[in-house]
Amino acid sequence: MHKSQGTQRQTNSRDGAALIQVEHISRMIDSRIQQTLILDDIAFTIPARTLFAITGPSGCGKSTLLNILTGIDRPNDGRVIFAGEPLLAKSENALARWRGTHIGIVFQFFQLLPTLTVLENVLLALELGGGGGLPRQHWLEHAYLCLETVGMQAYPNRLPGQLSGGQQQRVAIARALANNPPVLVADEPTGNLDSSSAQQIFKILASLTELGKTVIYVTHDPLLARQATAGIELIDGHIVNQRNANAAITSDRLRTEKLQ
Ligand SMILES: Nc1ncnc2c1ncn2[C@@H]1O[C@H](COP(=O)(O)OP(=O)(O)OP(=O)(O)O)[C@@H](O)[C@H]1O
Numbered sequence: 001m002h003k004s005q006g007t008q009r010q011t012n013s014r015d016g017a018a019l020i021q022v023e024h025i026s027r028m029i030d031s032r033i034q035q036t037l038i039l040d041d042i043a044f045t046i047p048a049r050t051l052f053a054i055t056g057p058s059g060c061g062k063s064t065l066l067n068i069l070t071g072i073d074r075p076n077d078g079r080v081i082f083a084g085e086p087l088l089a090k091s092e093n094a095l096a097r098w099r100g101t102h103i104g105i106v107f108q109f110f111q112l113l114p115t116l117t118v119l120e121n122v123l124l125a126l127e128l129g130g131g132g133g134l135p136r137q138h139w140l141e142h143a144y145l146c147l148e149t150v151g152m153q154a155y156p157n158r159l160p161g162q163l164s165g166g167q168q169q170r171v172a173i174a175r176a177l178a179n180n181p182p183v184l185v186a187d188e189p190t191g192n193l194d195s196s197s198a199q200q201i202f203k204i205l206a207s208l209t210e211l212g213k214t215v216i217y218v219t220h221d222p223l224l225a226r227q228a229t230a231g232i233e234l235i236d237g238h239i240v241n242q243r244n245a246n247a248a249i250t251s252d253r254l255r256t257e258k259l260q
């Protein structure tokens, strides 16, 4: 993918500036029997172009938080501000449209459509998301560029079932890039992969920050957590550890690691 395309929607997001502000979010689940506070007054910022890790034990609220960051779920209290705009101000329909062009989602179990080829999976995302501002006549070329970004341009006509898990996750990342979103979120993107494929997938996600993307990922893997530019650790819905970072320093570190 061309740098200019990767950074096309990077408005208001200088390196180091807060792209996402999480302001005192709480999330309560209300069953008939009891109320459970899943996230309790969470506040942090995610600078643009960072590789941001959300870690913590099972059940601590990582996926709930990710769903709130993407507007899939709404907090009971507090708000998320994305590039200066509060998500809560948008209607459900506007949020769904916004998500299609601003957030690329990568799932633990890939979730490619099994009856569509690699290329068709990426083209479908373009169709559903409106092409991220690209004119339709450039979609095919752009889909190939997305596949090239993840090293899958040689397999456009394969079905997902004819690919390894790591290859399927590469295609899923290409699909997440299709509409040129400034942010990618990934909930345990390597959780279903062997350690070597996990490391390769992680390198691809990390390299996307150099294309101007902000990558937010949930992981249980301490090795992958340590490679983040910044991040938070949750326990029982509270932030117990917060790592702010200087995006520029980490970009350099990643570049150095790639050369080794
Ligand atoms: N709809 C729901 N109803 C009741 N409890 C819920 C609901 N959604 C989440 N929870 C609870 O909220 C807590 C946080 O869930 P969440 O899925 O965010 O955890 P997580 O950190 O992503 O865990 P894991 O690492 O296992 O994926 C858990 O205790 C979970 O059981």
Ligand SMILES: [Mg+2]
Residues within 6 Å of the ligand: 062, 063, 064, 187
């Ligand atoms: Mg989870």
